[in-house]
Amino acid sequence: MTDISKPITGGRMLFSDEMIQVFYRLLAAFLICAALTILTNSFFSLGNILNVLRQASLLFFIASGLTLVVLTGGLDLSIGANVAISACIAGTVIHQTGSPTLGVLTGIGVGGAVGMLNGVMVTALRIPSFIATYGMLWVLHGITYWYMGGETMHGFPAGFRQIGSGYFLGLPIPVYLLLVFLAIGTIFAQRTTWGQEIYAIGANPVAARLSGIPVARRLLLVYTVSGAMAGLASIIFLARLNSAEADIGESLTLPAIAAVLIGGTSLFGGLGTVFGTFVGALILTLVLNGMNLLSVNASWQPLVTGVIVILAVWLDMKTRRRAA
Amino acid sequence: MREQAMVLNTNPLQRIPGVAVMLVLLCVVFSLMTPGFLTVPNISNVLVQSTILLMLALPMTLIIMTEGLDLSMGAVLTLTSLIVAIVALATGSLLLGLLAAMAVGILFGTVNGWLVAVVGIPPFVATLGTLGMAQGLSLIVSDGQSVVGMPAAVRGVYSGTLGGVPLPIVLGLGSYLAFHGLLYHTRFGTYIFALGGNREALKFAGISARRLLILVYALGGAMVGLAGLLMTARMNSGHPTAGLGLEFDAIAAVAVGGTSFERGNGWLLGTLLGVVTVGVLRNGLNLLALPSSIQVASVGLLVIAALFVDGLRSRS
Amino acid sequence: MKKAYGALAALLLTTSLSSHAFADGETIAVFTKNQTNPYFQTVRVGSDAAAKAMKAKTLHYIPTKPDSIPEQLSQIEDVVVKKPSAIVFIPVDYKAMVPGVEKINDAKIPVVNVTDRSAGGKCVAFVGADDYSLGLETGRYLLKTLGGKGNFVIIEGVKGSLTSIDRVRGFNDALKENPGAKLLASQPGNYQRLQALQVMENLMQSNTQIDGVLAANDAMAIGAIEALDGANRKAQVIGVNGTKEAIDAIKSGKLLASGDYNGFMQGCLGMMIAIRSLRNEPVITEIVLKPTVIGKENYQPYDVPLESRTCPSWDEAAKLGTK
Numbered sequence A: 001m002t003d004i005s006k007p008i009t010g011g012r013m014l015f016s017d018e019m020i021q022v023f024y025r026l027l028a029a030f031l032i033c034a035a036l037t038i039l040t041n042s043f044f045s046l047g048n049i050l051n052v053l054r055q056a057s058l059l060f061f062i063a064s065g066l067t068l069v070v071l072t073g074g075l076d077l078s079i080g081a082n083v084a085i086s087a088c089i090a091g092t093v094i095h096q097t098g099s100p101t102l103g104v105l106t107g108i109g110v111g112g113a114v115g116m117l118n119g120v121m122v123t124a125l126r127i128p129s130f131i132a133t134y135g136m137l138w139v140l141h142g143i144t145y146w147y148m149g150g151e152t153m154h155g156f157p158a159g160f161r162q163i164g165s166g167y168f169l170g171l172p173i174p175v176y177l178l179l180v181f182l183a184i185g186t187i188f189a190q191r192t193t194w195g196q197e198i199y200a201i202g203a204n205p206v207a208a209r210l211s212g213i214p215v216a217r218r219l220l221l222v223y224t225v226s227g228a229m230a231g232l233a234s235i236i237f238l239a240r241l242n243s244a245e246a247d248i249g250e251s252l253t254l255p256a257i258a259a260v261l262i263g264g265t266s267l268f269g270g271l272g273t274v275f276g277t278f279v280g281a282l283i284l285t286l287v288l289n290g291m292n293l294l295s296v297n298a299s300w301q302p303l304v305t306g307v308i309v310i311l312a313v314w315l316d317m318k319t320r321r322r323a324a
Numbered sequence B: 001m002r003e004q005a006m007v008l009n010t011n012p013l014q015r016i017p018g019v020a021v022m023l024v025l026l027c028v029v030f031s032l033m034t035p036g037f038l039t040v041p042n043i044s045n046v047l048v049q050s051t052i053l054l055m056l057a058l059p060m061t062l063i064i065m066t067e068g069l070d071l072s073m074g075a076v077l078t079l080t081s082l083i084v085a086i087v088a089l090a091t092g093s094l095l096l097g098l099l100a101a102m103a104v105g106i107l108f109g110t111v112n113g114w115l116v117a118v119v120g121i122p123p124f125v126a127t128l129g130t131l132g133m134a135q136g137l138s139l140i141v142s143d144g145q146s147v148v149g150m151p152a153a154v155r156g157v158y159s160g161t162l163g164g165v166p167l168p169i170v171l172g173l174g175s176y177l178a179f180h181g182l183l184y185h186t187r188f189g190t191y192i193f194a195l196g197g198n199r200e201a202l203k204f205a206g207i208s209a210r211r212l213l214i215l216v217y218a219l220g221g222a223m224v225g226l227a228g229l230l231m232t233a234r235m236n237s238g239h240p241t242a243g244l245g246l247e248f249d250a251i252a253a254v255a256v257g258g259t260s261f262e263r264g265n266g267w268l269l270g271t272l273l274g275v276v277t278v279g280v281l282r283n284g285l286n287l288l289a290l291p292s293s294i295q296v297a298s299v300g301l302l303v304i305a306a307l308f309v310d311g312l313r314s315r316s
Numbered sequence C: 001m002k003k004a005y006g007a008l009a010a011l012l013l014t015t016s017l018s019s020h021a022f023a024d025g026e027t028i029a030v031f032t033k034n035q036t037n038p039y040f041q042t043v044r045v046g047s048d049a050a051a052k053a054m055k056a057k058t059l060h061y062i063p064t065k066p067d068s069i070p071e072q073l074s075q076i077e078d079v080v081v082k083k084p085s086a087i088v089f090i091p092v093d094y095k096a097m098v099p100g101v102e103k104i105n106d107a108k109i110p111v112v113n114v115t116d117r118s119a120g121g122k123c124v125a126f127v128g129a130d131d132y133s134l135g136l137e138t139g140r141y142l143l144k145t146l147g148g149k150g151n152f153v154i155i156e157g158v159k160g161s162l163t164s165i166d167r168v169r170g171f172n173d174a175l176k177e178n179p180g181a182k183l184l185a186s187q188p189g190n191y192q193r194l195q196a197l198q199v200m201e202n203l204m205q206s207n208t209q210i211d212g213v214l215a216a217n218d219a220m221a222i223g224a225i226e227a228l229d230g231a232n233r234k235a236q237v238i239g240v241n242g243t244k245e246a247i248d249a250i251k252s253g254k255l256l257a258s259g260d261y262n263g264f265m266q267g268c269l270g271m272m273i274a275i276r277s278l279r280n281e282p283v284i285t286e287i288v289l290k291p292t293v294i295g296k297e298n299y300q301p302y303d304v305p306l307e308s309r310t311c312p313s314w315d316e317a318a319k320l321g322t323k
Helices: A015-039 A046-071 A079-097 A100-123 A129-148 A158-165 A173-191 A193-203 A205-210 A215-241 A253-262 A274-293 A298-319 B002-010 B012-033 B040-065 B073-091 B094-119 B123-142 B152-159 B167-185 B187-197 B199-205 B209-235 B246-256 B268-287 B292-315 C002-015 C038-053 C069-082 C098-106 C131-145 C162-176 C193-206 C218-230 C244-252 C263-278 C314-320
Strands: C027-031 C057-061 C086-089 C111-114 C125-129 C150-156 C181-188 C212-215 C236-241 C257-260 C286-289
Touching: A015 A274, A015 A298, A046 A079, A046 A173, A046 A193, A046 A215, A046 A253, A046 A274, A046 C193, A079 A100, A079 A129, A079 A215, A079 A253, A100 A129, A100 A158, A100 A215, A129 B246, A129 B292, A158 A173, A158 A215, A158 C218, A173 A193, A173 A215, A173 A274, A193 A205, A193 A215, A205 A215, A215 C193, A215 C218, A253 A274, A253 A298, A253 B123, A274 A298, A274 C193, A298 B094, A298 B123, B012 B268, B012 B292, B040 B073, B040 B167, B040 B187, B040 B209, B040 B246, B040 B268, B040 C069, B073 B094, B073 B123, B073 B152, B073 B209, B073 B246, B094 B123, B094 B152, B094 B209, B152 B167, B152 B209, B152 C098, B167 B187, B167 B209, B167 B268, B187 B199, B187 B209, B199 B209, B209 C069, B246 B268, B246 B292, B268 B292, B268 C069, C027 C038, C027 C069, C027 C263, C038 C057, C038 C263, C057 C069, C069 C098, C086 C098, C086 C263, C098 C111, C111 C263, C125 C263, C131 C162, C131 C212, C131 C236, C131 C257, C150 C162, C150 C193, C150 C218, C162 C181, C162 C212, C181 C193, C193 C218, C212 C218, C218 C236, C218 C244, C244 C257, C263 C286, C263 C314, C286 C314
Parallel strands: C027 C057, C027 C086, C086 C111, C111 C125, C125 C286, C150 C181, C150 C212, C212 C236, C236 C257
Antiparallel strands: none
16 A cells, blocks of 8 residues: 555546546446336336435435545545534524524534544544544544433424425425535546545555645545535435434445445545546435335345445446556 | 564564553543442453454454455344344254354355455455345344244353353353464464465465455354354344444454554454453443443544554554 | 232232332432433433432433444343342343343342333333334324325334334224225334435325325324425324424424323333332332323323423322223
């Protein structure tokens, strides 16, 4: 992993390679849609497609920030717990102040602060990201459980709830947010210097440092962004579910990681795209949606998800042309 | 730097303070704060409770030494625990239940090893995938219900004693000694060190790194099978979700114990101490009857603190 | 009546496992499943209220991983070392925790079983609600409102959990009583709001006409309502638990009814029985709360915040437990 002879291949230089990966995944998503349309006539309806898009966007928000972390070769296991604590605190703010705007800012702020703490642990305290974020997960849960005192919050202003459940021009609002963040994320990763530096850090951290990239600062940035995205996701969950609960994030972490992996981002760092994560989230959501529509026994869901993750990564490895 | 990898099993001396200090500290604090802590029944409890985790953490240490991870252990444990229950119920035989469970564990371990070594999928991803498979199979095989009604002998595995010592402690100690002997006193052990730090050396020695890696994961699977028996014995039933998430505890215990995710430096005694430290922490917090939220946070703080201290030491 | 109590007291004296003095200040350990489900919070609050009124102390034990069987087993082993005077016990799993109850029995600590009836072990008493009749009555309420016919879906709880099994059985029987009622689908929502929401969304895609939703708990019922609202569809929804959120939803007309699974009361009664058995006062060995359906007509007494509630007196309690 510290082999200096490996060239730095930033996202930009591999643009065409990355595009091919994304293309294969879009193809896979398309094939799944086609299969589902044949298998059940409830799939290809406007209502269902919009549902799938909305569910996929919820997953994407959490997975998008995570993508940046994984690009640097790290991992953030605390995102689920981050969503929970951000939602609970943001919910309190909305209840106390009646202002959804303040709530949104609080949610993103809390999420970002948690992310920053993760970043500090990884950069300044030199704790491996796996362990640091795992420890943070427990600490966050502890704080959230204490804070919520075994109760739940519910009943948020109708205007605020539109963020999660509303429609604009026929499309669910989360989908618009999805497009916005997809655009921002892609531009950041592919077209800004900071984004390129993140790819470089993931591909070859030693060479990156030697070439003058402020590695610690960039790492701090990606963890903070990952946390802030979790904070944003918490707002959308808050709006969608109209409630805040301490265990809201439990079931989200592994699917988010799966989405990142299915989307083609490598755990070793340096390879992958935010758009790929979106397609990964889409594929995962499509499969679960299909299983629900086909009334497949819920017990099969984890098994199918596991197989897909392995298949996706395997196909990825087979089809990638790696720079020598 | 490569040569160091082979000599690293003398390095642990440098690491003794880390996790051992934490363990001693916790023991001192708890025995001062609550009278029930430093009693034979309580210490015995802690050790017995730690056995299942130890059986996962020991092979996990080896796997982490090879720069790998096995995220599927918890789910496979759930499955093997169910297999013990189902087979023992159907055949009336404890032994058959154990053998079936170990077979299933070894199967999953082999699949993991094959995916990692032959197909080349990163261990995190491969074992995440098999986690899903094992979890799904657990639900399907049990139809979401607990399995009860096994022969009484199964329970005896957890509650029985051997010469006055609780059977689980005997099994745990035996497992530890077996792994210790395997890693530090056999050629197989040196090969495993090489897997982590010096794979080229294996090639020169004519050993297939692939086969070795598969063997390491399969060994983990066998241990998970044994741990499944203990788990079923403890609950006197098989349960479709009982062991999920335990792999993270095992990884944390291994990390707390001083084995880092970097290549080659595995320290089994550290893993043992790490497992006991986590057990002591939970036990002490229970005895103090601290609010559950503090208990939850403490586990995270322990893990972070242990690695922080470790990081400081390796840089001094 | 008095003779029966006398006999009961005598029976309990002879089977009483505690050698504790009759003084106040006992320490009662309360075991609940997790910190996240509000239902268990109501049980804890109830047990605390009862203990405070009877001048005893409580200690709470909750697994750090929600619903973790190994952890609750460990907590029992640890707590037995401390020897609390008695234990009020909700098993994380009614079958897998039997060895735990037996361990408590071996330590000669009296244990009162609450909510989930343990499949084994000796308990001083059981306090709970009858999930089956609760599901049945709440289901009947829904069917009556809809005139006994229509398309229905069931959202189940956690697969394999006793409460879910019994409640869903009740739902099914209520539906079977009405030939005009058609069950379209029965899917698990894991007692989780988000999951129930997504299940409901998907069910609405494959079924254009849904008249009634029977959810095995309130969180899922609310999740289903959110899904319906989001799709601008209407259906009558019932839940179980009687949480504050459900009461608010009934007030506003969004939720039709909720089966009263009075955790506060169960906590009170469980604690009262535990303390009374320590003080060698007469107890009731089985209290199964009568199924009550909370709807628009009768929600007022339930609309009381948790903190202001008080436990019933023993005489009132004695009247509660008739099947």
